[in-house]
Amino acid sequence: MASGTVKARGTSWTLGVGIVGGGFMATVHSRAARTARAGLVGVASSSVERAVAAARELGIEHAFGSLNDLLADDRVDVVHVTTPNALHAQQALAVIEAGKHVVCEKPLATTVADAERLTQAAASAGVTATVPFVYRFHPLVREARARFASGEAGRLLTIDGSYLQDWLLSTDDDNWRVDAKAGGRSRAFADIGSHLVDLIEFVTGDRVSKVAATKRTFFADRAEHSDIATEDAVAVAVQTAGGAIGTLLVSQAAPGRKNRLHLELAGSTESVAFDQEQPETLWVGRRRGSLLIPRDAEQLAPDAARLVTTPSGHPQGYQDAFNAFVADTYAAIAGAEPEGLPRFADGLRAARVTEAVIDSAEAGTWVDVAA
Numbered sequence: 001m002a003s004g005t006v007k008a009r010g011t012s013w014t015l016g017v018g019i020v021g022g023g024f025m026a027t028v029h030s031r032a033a034r035t036a037r038a039g040l041v042g043v044a045s046s047s048v049e050r051a052v053a054a055a056r057e058l059g060i061e062h063a064f065g066s067l068n069d070l071l072a073d074d075r076v077d078v079v080h081v082t083t084p085n086a087l088h089a090q091q092a093l094a095v096i097e098a099g100k101h102v103v104c105e106k107p108l109a110t111t112v113a114d115a116e117r118l119t120q121a122a123a124s125a126g127v128t129a130t131v132p133f134v135y136r137f138h139p140l141v142r143e144a145r146a147r148f149a150s151g152e153a154g155r156l157l158t159i160d161g162s163y164l165q166d167w168l169l170s171t172d173d174d175n176w177r178v179d180a181k182a183g184g185r186s187r188a189f190a191d192i193g194s195h196l197v198d199l200i201e202f203v204t205g206d207r208v209s210k211v212a213a214t215k216r217t218f219f220a221d222r223a224e225h226s227d228i229a230t231e232d233a234v235a236v237a238v239q240t241a242g243g244a245i246g247t248l249l250v251s252q253a254a255p256g257r258k259n260r261l262h263l264e265l266a267g268s269t270e271s272v273a274f275d276q277e278q279p280e281t282l283w284v285g286r287r288r289g290s291l292l293i294p295r296d297a298e299q300l301a302p303d304a305a306r307l308v309t310t311p312s313g314h315p316q317g318y319q320d321a322f323n324a325f326v327a328d329t330y331a332a333i334a335g336a337e338p339e340g341l342p343r344f345a346d347g348l349r350a351a352r353v354t355e356a357v358i359d360s361a362e363a364g365t366w367v368d369v370a371a
Contacts, residue, residue: 014039015330016075018100020067020091021045021082022054025105029080030058031319032326038078044070046083067091071098078128078333081105084182085190089114092129096121101128101333103326106194107354108347110184112370115351119344130329131347133198135261136340137324139295139307139316140282144265144272145203145340146301147284154268156204159238159246161264163192164257168232174223180230186358187230189215192261193250193357194350199263200246201349202340203272208353210239210368215361218253236357259318280315303339 015038019026022045033040042062045051051063064070070079071094078101081091089109095102102122108131109115122129135141147153167173177183177191184190201207215231222228233251240246254260261276271285282293296312297305307324310316328338352370360367 015333016041016073016077018064018070018073018076018079019043019054019058019060019082020070020079021105022050022057023082025082026054026080027058028319028322029082029103029326030060032323033080035323036327036330038330039075041073041075042070067094071095071100076100078103078330084176085110085184086182089118092118093121096125096127096129099125099127101329103130103132103329104344104347106131106133106347106350107184107186107190108344108351110190112348112351112355115344115348119348122344128329128333129344130325130332131342131344131350132322132325133195133202133342133346133350134318134321134325135195135199135276136202136342137307137321137328138274138276138279139297139300139304140279140293141199141203141274142304142307142340143282143293143300144274145205146304147270147272148204148265148267150301153265153270153272156206156240156242156244156265156267158266159200159240159244159248159264160266161196161200161246161262162249163196163251163261164249164254165192165252165259166255166257168219168252169255171219171222174225178222178225178228178230183230185230186354188232188250188252189234189236189357190350190354192252193234193236193248194354196248196250196261196263197353198342198346198350199261200265203263204240204242204244204265206240206242206244207371208238208369209241210366211353211356211360212237212366213357213361214364215358231358231361234357234361236360276318279317279321 017033017038044064055063079095081104092104213236215234218232232253236248264273273283297308356367356369
C-alpha cells in the first residue's frame with residue numbers, strides 16, 4: 001500500500017482530497033484519507049450550512065459552498081463522492097469532467113445506463129475512478145481468492161452467501177435509502193447485495209450469469225416515508241458461467257445481525273468460508289483435515305499478507321479494509337497498479353447484476369445477467 005504522498009516530476013507532493021457529503025460514509029472516507037497521509041482540502045454538501053457542519057464534524061478546515069467551488073480549487077486532486085445514490089452519476093461525472101480522480105460510493109449509479117456513461121467517461125479522461133467494494137481488502141478474502149486462483153480449492157461447485165443487517169427492522173427505522181427517488185429502484189440488494197456478488201466473483205474468478213429472485217418489502221410505511229417500493233429483503237438463486245449453482249439471502253431486517261456478510265464457497269477439493277463480522281479467520285473445509293487459518297502474514301499468500309497491518313492476534317476490521325482500499329486508490333493515482341482494486345467497471349458490473357435481480361423478482365422468471 002502507498003500513502004497519499006506521491007511523486008510528481010521528481011518532487012514530493014501531498015495528494016489533495018475533497019469530499020462531497022457529510023454523513024457516516026464521509027466519516028469513514030476521511031479517516032481512510034488521513035491514514036493514507038493525504039491532505040483533506042475541504043468538504044461540500046447540499047448547502048453551505050451542511051458543509052460547515054460536516055467540516056466541523058470531520059475536522060476539515062474548509063467548507064465549500066458547492067461541488068463546483070470544490071472542483072475549482074486547484075489543491076483538490078481527488079474527490080470522494082459520499083452523497084445519496086441518486087446524486088452519484090451527476091456528481092461523479094462533474095468530477096471526471098473537471099479532470100480530477102474520483103472515488104464514488106456504491107451503487108455507482110441508480111441505472112445501468114448512467115453507470116455505463118460514467119465508466120466510459122472515466123476511461124476517456126484517463127483518471128483513476130474507483131468504487132469501495134472494500135470487503136475485497138480483508139486479508140483472508142485475498143487468501144480465499146488465492147486458493148481458487150492457484151487451483152488448490154478446485155473447481156467451484158456451489159455458493160452459499162448472505163448479507164444480513166437489522167438497522168431497518170421496525171417501522172420506526174427510516175432513512176433516505178428507502179425512497180426510490182433518492183436511493184434508486186433497488187435498496188437492499190443495491191446497497192449490500194452488490195457487495196456479496198462482488199466478493200463471490202472476486203474470490204472465485206467466476207461470474208454470475210443467471211438469476212432467479214424474489215423480494216419483499218415488509219414495511220410499506222415508515223416514520224417519514226409512505227408507499228415504500230424498495231425491498232427490505234431479497235432471496236436469489238444463481239448460476240455461474242462456470243456451471244456452479246448457489247443461493248443468496250440479503251436482508252436489512254434480520255434481528256441481531258449488524259453487518260453479517262457470510263460466504264461459503266465449495267470447490268471440488270475444498271470449501272472456504274468467510275464471515276465479515278469475524279474477519280480474523282478463514283475456514284477451509286476438506287473431506288479430511290479441515291482447518292481454520294488465522295490472519296497471520298506468515299501463513300498467507302503474498303497478496304493477502306501485504307494487507308496485514310497488525311500482528312496476528314491484534315484484530316483488523318472494516319475500517320482497516322477501507323483504509324487499504326483508499327491507500328491502493330491513491331497508489332493507482334500515483335501510477336501503480338494495485339492488485340484487485342475495484343474500479344468503475346466493477347461498479348458497472350454491480351449495476352448490471354442488480355438490474356437482473358430486480359427484473360427477475362418482478363417478472364418471476366430466470367434472467368440472464370448482461371456480460
